[in-house]
Amino acid sequence: MMKYLNFILLVYLLVFISGCETDKKSDSINKTKTELTIPLAGGDTTIFDASSHAFSIPAPNLTAAALHKHLKGDVEFEAVFVTAPAEVNPGLGPIYNNVSCINCHSRDGRGRPPDIDGKLVSLLFRLSLPNNNKDMDGKPPIPVPGYGTQLNNKAIYGTPAEGNVDISYTEQPLLTSEGTKIHLRYPNYTITDAYYPLPEDIEVSPRVAPVVFGLGLLEAIPQENIISNADESDINADGISGKPNYVWDVIKKQYALGRFGWKANQPNLLQQVASAYHDDMGLTTSLFQMENSIGQSQHTNVSPSPEVSDEILDVVTFYVQTLAVPARRNVDDPKVIQGEQLFTQAQCDTCHIPTHRTGVFPGIPSISNQTIHPYTDLLLHDMGPDLADNRPDFQASGSEWRTPPLWGIGLVRTVNGHTNFLHDGRARNLLEAVLWHGGEAEKSRNMTLEMSQTERDALIAFLESL
Ligand code: HEC
Ligand code: HEC
Secondary structure, eight states: OHHHHHHHHHHHHHHHHHHHHSOHHHHHHHHHHHHHHSOOTTGGGEEOOOSTTTTSOBOTTOOHHHHHHHHHHHHHHHOOOBOSSOSSSBOOOSEESOSSHHHHSGGGSOOOOOOTTOOOSSEEEEEEBOOOOGGGTTSOOBOBTTTBTBOOOEEOTTSOOOOEEEEEEEEEEEEOTTOOEEEEEEEEEEEESOSSOOOTTOEEEEEEOOOOTTHHHHHTSOHHHHHHTOOTTOTTOSSOOOBOOEEEETTTTEEEEOOBTTTTOBSSHHHHHHHIIIIIHOOOOSSSOSOTTTTOTTOOOOOOSOSSOHHHHHHHHHHHHSBOEEOOOOTTOHHHHHHHHHHHHTTHHHHSOOOEEOOOOTTOGGGSSOEEOOOOOOOEEEOOTTTOOOOOBTTBOTTEEEOOOOTTGGGHHHHHSOOOBSTTSOBSSHHHHHHTOOGGGHHHHHHHHHSOHHHHHHHHHHHHHO
16 A cells, blocks of 8 residues: 555656646646645745755756845854954954854754853843833743843854853653653753843743745735734634734834744744844944844944945845745655644644645746645733743744744754754753643643554654654
């Protein structure tokens, strides 16, 4: 049976590939057949590559001109910035977290909390003061005097870094219905080496760098489709609400639907990229013209002219909009098929919505009108007190997080050499990630604990096939 399925798959693939080269009509018919066998995770931007480069491949349907632009963006994504003045890539800092995009989004993949060496590389900490004014609910986080809204743990020569973070974990056991013990590690974060007095009521939100492929497709999902899945007051009474975040759009100067970041705190990729240059690397752009150290007494070197040009901002944004999505693997494995059924039974698909259709994205036909399988609703959910960072971010409360897409999650081990999941990388494997689910997802978590070992293995096999 397995052999037979593989054979059919091969025939469909061959038909699909040859179809691509013939007329458009038969192409779309054949694609429908392929969809039945392998769901093309990223529509026409899908690539069949499960190697350590799986997250770094340009969408295969880009035109020659678009590919050229993508590759320019790739160079800039890897560019290492240095202290000004310098011939190449000056302007780093004065305070920053890392010197290039790729250093945090290693191989366009995800970051992790530090090893035993304790050095923060791809995990950063957002900061704020509590909001005690009802009128300020849903507004931007309140900056901490001397720090702003992010802890910059590095600084250029001659200036102090803002501080560092000490991370320790306490293990707590959890029992499955069959009596198997699983340990979860509870993180504890302490800011150390603070250069300036820290307020006692400071709010700290740890966040690891997420993967950056497939993001143009998520940006191209029509806003009304995302909002149509929201159920803020849980009218259908399934215990799962889902709420849109509305965040400040600095170009339009108005609130807009949030889509990117762990709390959906960025409205689009251009602003996300400009914020990364600004907050993570201390580089100004036309969107954020003041240094990230503005107002901090130890820094006087405020440079108003953009350190990163609009052209670079444009190609880097295009780069993260047009990275291909890796295809699923082992889709005909009976264990994976069983896992997919359990995924539905345990209500995982209520938040991790498998399928969306993109609209027309101005200027980028390759990500327009695609049927995609990202496994997210891009909405916020209350995930319970254990996952809470207790730091509100616009409409997101201290315990709400955006459902992260699950596509490609089974390839993180191959690409990034680790299996640390969730917003701060506390989960050491996929099962732990699921067992951390609480709040609206508590029922799903409990169902996972009540599964037999074989069923739980199947659920994980399904996640690994994504
Ligand atoms: C210090 C590490 C670090 C650096 C440097 C960095 N990022 Fe990130 N990036 C992150 C983290 C952490 C997040 C999640 C932020 C959040 O949730 O608030 C993120 C989020 C993103 C996202 C949104 C992903 C999603 O799924 O929502 C994009 C796109 C992105 N970064 C691109 C870039 C680009 C482009 C650069 C270089 C200009 C860059 N990043 C530099 C750590 C980093
Ligand atoms: C109520 C909505 C909801 C339900 C139901 C839900 N999830 Fe999630 N899931 C989330 C959110 C939100 C996160 C991010 C939490 C965090 O990082 O703190 C997440 C994170 C994950 C992650 C880690 C992703 C990453 O990038 O680190 C995996 C894996 C996952 N979920 C699988 C599942 C499975 C399997 C089920 C069903 C047993 C499930 N989820 C049910 C909302 C949900």
